[in-house]
Amino acid sequence: MSNTILAIELAYWQQTGLRALIGLVAVLLPAGTLVYLFLFKMMSFMQSRLGPMEAGPYGSLQLLAEVGKFLQKEDLIPAAADRIVFKLAPFVVLISTFLLVLVIPAGPDLWFIDVDTGIFLALAVSSISVIGILMAGWASASKYSLIGGLRAAGQLVAYELPLVLAVMGVVIQAGTLNVQEIVMAQATGEIFGWGAIGNPFIITQFVGFAIFLVAVQAELTQPPFDMPVAESELVTGYLTEYSGLRFLMFFIGEFATAGIFSALAATMFLGGWYVPGLDPTDNLFNVIGPLVLIGKMVLVAFLIFWFRFTYPRFREDQLQQLAWKFLIPLSLVNIVVTGVLKVVF
Amino acid sequence: MSTPAIFAAVTGFDPLTGGEFLVAQNIAFAIMAITMLVSAVRMVTTGNVVHAALYLVIVLAGAAGIFILLGAEFVGVTQVLVYIGAIVVLFLFGIMLTKGSFGADDGVGGERRGIAAMVGALVLAVMAAALLDTFRDAELSRAEPSLTADVADLIFSRYIVPFEAISVLLLAALIGAIVVARGD
Numbered sequence: 001m002s003n004t005i006l007a008i009e010l011a012y013w014q015q016t017g018l019r020a021l022i023g024l025v026a027v028l029l030p031a032g033t034l035v036y037l038f039l040f041k042m043m044s045f046m047q048s049r050l051g052p053m054e055a056g057p058y059g060s061l062q063l064l065a066e067v068g069k070f071l072q073k074e075d076l077i078p079a080a081a082d083r084i085v086f087k088l089a090p091f092v093v094l095i096s097t098f099l100l101v102l103v104i105p106a107g108p109d110l111w112f113i114d115v116d117t118g119i120f121l122a123l124a125v126s127s128i129s130v131i132g133i134l135m136a137g138w139a140s141a142s143k144y145s146l147i148g149g150l151r152a153a154g155q156l157v158a159y160e161l162p163l164v165l166a167v168m169g170v171v172i173q174a175g176t177l178n179v180q181e182i183v184m185a186q187a188t189g190e191i192f193g194w195g196a197i198g199n200p201f202i203i204t205q206f207v208g209f210a211i212f213l214v215a216v217q218a219e220l221t222q223p224p225f226d227m228p229v230a231e232s233e234l235v236t237g238y239l240t241e242y243s244g245l246r247f248l249m250f251f252i253g254e255f256a257t258a259g260i261f262s263a264l265a266a267t268m269f270l271g272g273w274y275v276p277g278l279d280p281t282d283n284l285f286n287v288i289g290p291l292v293l294i295g296k297m298v299l300v301a302f303l304i305f306w307f308r309f310t311y312p313r314f315r316e317d318q319l320q321q322l323a324w325k326f327l328i329p330l331s332l333v334n335i336v337v338t339g340v341l342k343v344v345f
Numbered sequence: 346m347s348t349p350a351i352f353a354a355v356t357g358f359d360p361l362t363g364g365e366f367l368v369a370q371n372i373a374f375a376i377m378a379i380t381m382l383v384s385a386v387r388m389v390t391t392g393n394v395v396h397a398a399l400y401l402v403i404v405l406a407g408a409a410g411i412f413i414l415l416g417a418e419f420v421g422v423t424q425v426l427v428y429i430g431a432i433v434v435l436f437l438f439g440i441m442l443t444k445g446s447f448g449a450d451d452g453v454g455g456e457r458r459g460i461a462a463m464v465g466a467l468v469l470a471v472m473a474a475a476l477l478d479t480f481r482d483a484e485l486s487r488a489e490p491s492l493t494a495d496v497a498d499l500i501f502s503r504y505i506v507p508f509e510a511i512s513v514l515l516l517a518a519l520i521g522a523i524v525v526a527r528g529d
Contacts, residue, residue, distance in 0.1 A: 085399065116493050117422045124422045127430025131402060134437045138395055146441060153438045157431065177493055 019112050026101045030259025030297060031252050032063050037298070038305035039255070046309050070251075073244035080141035081241065089139060090242070090249035092132030097256045099125035104263050105180045107273050107289030108281055118179040119171065122264060123164050126219065129257070130156045133228075136250070137238035148237020151316065152221060152228035158323040159218035159225075165331035166211040169338040170201050170268045183272035187280035202269040204341075207334045209269045211327055213300075216261045217307055218323070220254060224311040225319060258304060259297060266296035374414055381407035389461070398436045405429050416490035 010018070040062060044051030052059030077086055103122045105111040115121055130153055137149015171177055174185035182201075189199025202209050218225040229237035239250055266272060273289030274280055285292075314322070381404050388400035405428045412421035500508050 082395075085395070115418065116490065117418050120419070120426070120493075121422050124426035124430060127426060127434075130434045131399075131429065131437070134434065134441070135399065138437070138441055150438065150441055153434055157434055157438075160430070 023098060023101055023112060026104075027098055027256045027260070028252070030263070030294075030301075031256035033294075033298065034255050034259050034301050034305070036060065036063055038301065042302075042305060043309050067248065070244055070248040073247075075244045075246060076241070078141055078241050082139040082141070085135050085139035086241075087246070089132045089136035090246045090253070092135060093129045093253040094249055096125055096127075096129035096132065097253050097260065099128070100257065100260045100264075103179050104260065104267055104293070105183060105273065105289075106293050107286040108180075108283075109286050110273075110289055111180060114178070114180055116178055118177045119167055119182065119264075119268065120177050122179075123160075123167065126163075126257070126261075127156075127160055129253070133238050136242070140238070140241035142241050144234045144236075144240045145238050148228045148230075148234045148240070151234075152238060155218055155221065155225065155228060155319060158320055159215045159327075162211050162323060162327035162331050163215035163219060165328065165335060166208040166215060167268065168331070168335045169205045169208040172335065172338045172342055173201060173204060179267055179272075182268055183274055184280060186271045187274040200269065200271040205269060205334075205338070207330065208338075209265065211331050211334070212265055212269070213303060213307075214322075214327060216258075216265065217304060218319070220258050220261070220304075222258070222304070222308045224307070224314050226313055227316055227319060230313060258301060262300040262304060263293060263297040265300045266293060270296045270300070272296070370414060374411065377407045377410045377414070389465075394440050395437065398433055398440065401436070402429055402433050405433065418490045419493045419496050 036059075040051045040059065052062035055061040055065045077083055100122055102112040103115065103118050105114075133152045133156070134149050137145045137147075137152065140146070170182060174182040176182060176185070186200050221228045228234075229239060234240070239247060242250060273285055273293045275285075275288070275292055278284065384400045384403040384407070388397050388404065391397050391400065405424060409421045409424035409429075412418075412424060
């Protein structure tokens, strides 16, 4: 975000306030979009039913009804629970989500923070949510919650490695950790001297893209990786004792993180806010950039939710084997190959 | 906070830089330092292991914040990724896997409190003396934050030998852990 908007010079506190406001929108809007579009509608269509139809046209106001429902519910805290940790846990998860959105640029001049460590920062703050999940699982004083929290921690630690390693290929190819520069590297890149569509890294880093999506799926504890919240075994895992607003916070956190990870994947592999055929420094992108990014985000999120609604749950040992014996070696090979090709070309 | 910094905070005049005083940075540092101190004390005085681990998270997050305040962005982010995202998670994982009790007070750290306090005070004194002696008049550069590329260049040129040595050490530790865990 530049200092001037519509030629109005903004003071530091005004910029910060504006950023906080836009950050809130950037977290809540994708979460709402994904819940309505995919969880309510696409899942229903895939299961040959209509989904919510009563609230608003095609059930489009169902989200507001759901939020109203959760707000009315009593905020229950189990008698044996550790009250402070129990209350803080959803906030820790949300903090991770809000910090994650900061690194994603939506146009040549549209960003929250333009940091040198960019994508590395995103991966670091995404790991904070594990602490919140473990806090929730432990503080609930319920064996279902505790087992759910433990499963979540084991899974999230295991899949963080392929997540980080899959990004390494992109970083090597772009030669930078800065997300804005990764977008620029794709926009100005050339495929064997042919630069008409730039060089979206999904072409050269398809393996990385696939690993990233699988790891994101596991990080979000979505099916087929939903052992931490497996409803037939653990009620809802670490969420079991939560109700009302605090459950809603976990729910928003999960879907907002799904949206932000989709946006990150779109930024790193699909060219971010850039559309081929235009000059990437064009001021036009400050207007259409966010829309392009949202479009690409919905596309990636579609893939994530498609897998979510299609595949049955893994077993715990299968899940760990997939991460340690297949994804991590594969991503290491991907890094080596990318490094060699980077030196050759 | 070193003596000049306290002097600067009280008077608004920083003798190190000849007058310029970074208000926002000093306020941020004060908030983080106080939070870290309180959390560190609570971490060793609380009777609950999980609470102790959670206080440790606050201390480590504060350390990451101070690294970022000093312009060492990469180090700060690494602190979050490695310590908060991995090591404390493994602490919590281990505690929950082995104990799994929800009691408020586990009676941890009741005995040997005096010796622990003595060791702590001794370490503090030695480190404070060493740091003050080394960096008393050193001035931090107030230029741009250090770039990740510069850090990488340093690691792979001047510090290549220690870097490789640490890599081998970590690999050995990893293999050792696997051997111990397999038990045959």
